[in-house]
Amino acid sequence: MKVILINGSPKPKGCTYTALSRVAESLEKNGVEAEIIHIGANVTSGCMGCGYCRSAGKCVNDKDCLNSLLDKIKSADGYVFGTPVHYASASGAITAFLDRLFYSSGSALAYKPGAVICTCRRGGATATFDQLNKYFTINNMPIVSSNYWNMAHGNTPEEIVQDKEGMQIMNILGKNMAWLIKCIEAGKSDGVPAPEQDAKVYTNFIR
Numbered sequence: 001m002k003v004i005l006i007n008g009s010p011k012p013k014g015c016t017y018t019a020l021s022r023v024a025e026s027l028e029k030n031g032v033e034a035e036i037i038h039i040g041a042n043v044t045s046g047c048m049g050c051g052y053c054r055s056a057g058k059c060v061n062d063k064d065c066l067n068s069l070l071d072k073i074k075s076a077d078g079y080v081f082g083t084p085v086h087y088a089s090a091s092g093a094i095t096a097f098l099d100r101l102f103y104s105s106g107s108a109l110a111y112k113p114g115a116v117i118c119t120c121r122r123g124g125a126t127a128t129f130d131q132l133n134k135y136f137t138i139n140n141m142p143i144v145s146s147n148y149w150n151m152a153h154g155n156t157p158e159e160i161v162q163d164k165e166g167m168q169i170m171n172i173l174g175k176n177m178a179w180l181i182k183c184i185e186a187g188k189s190d191g192v193p194a195p196e197q198d199a200k201v202y203t204n205f206i207r
Helices: 015-029 053-058 066-075 092-109 125-137 157-162 162-189
Strands: 002-007 033-038 078-086 114-120 151-154
Touching: 002 066, 015 033, 015 078, 015 092, 015 114, 015 151, 015 157, 015 162, 033 066, 066 078, 066 092, 066 162, 078 092, 078 125, 078 157, 078 162, 092 125, 114 125, 114 162, 151 162, 157 162
Parallel strands: 002 033, 002 078, 078 114, 114 151
Antiparallel strands: none
């Protein structure tokens, strides 16, 4: 069992990495392998809406990190997407990355647990948290929670660690993620399949 944690900060070892590291540590303590991948400085563009991925199963943009990570991401059992708060929303890098990931490979992530963590100096974390959770709720993915919204506050990694409540949130999130993955695995072993997906119904509001 393995969880991929995506660091969407432009800083590879900054505040977001510090919070993700606590989640990863908790996952490992609870018997689930964890790998943090930094993508924050390696995304060159957002989705262009070209439709190439519908038939190819990968993004038309082969110049950044997304396509090279698809196999690893698809094979994981759960996901944690981490971002700093930029203007009360997620970083441009992780937004572009997730748009393209879910368009090209969303079906491979369906029915696997997902979680978001946000770090900020002061405000904007709840808006960011809401923004990124929408990727899960449009894609048949269980959302993993903690004992508060998944956020930590600080302007430096050292300050993030001083946020004792934030660090507890990350620790509990890792435990809850490990527990849910084990529950899903136990269900599979007992012959409980994932729900059969219905054909998507599209309704436009303008007739």
